Amino acid sequence: MVGDLRVRASEAGDTEALLAEERKRTGWQWENALRRHNFVGFVGELLRGVVKAKIAEGEGEYERWVGEAKERTRRRAEERRKKGGAAEEMDA
Structure with a gap:
């Protein structure tokens, strides 16, 4: 010791x-x-709840929500690429 x-x-x-x-x-x-304070379980449950709520709004609503998120991610990646940042290619 x-x-x-x-x-x-x-x-x-x-x-x-x-x-x-x-x-x-x-x-x-x-x-x-x-x-x-391990928040992994909490975040997982939160995500499940959000997805369940979006699916309850209707299948089309869920697909629109996912599509918008993919588009925002693609735009951010393009902006980083234009600024010279090392953006990884996103397979959406």
């Missing part, structure tokens, strides 16, 4: 090592927060 490296860096007066340890711990806090 190793003691808290922040204490060692602080006692030695090594501000660079102290800052590095603080950055590392901030990253750990972020990762732990993501582990506690």
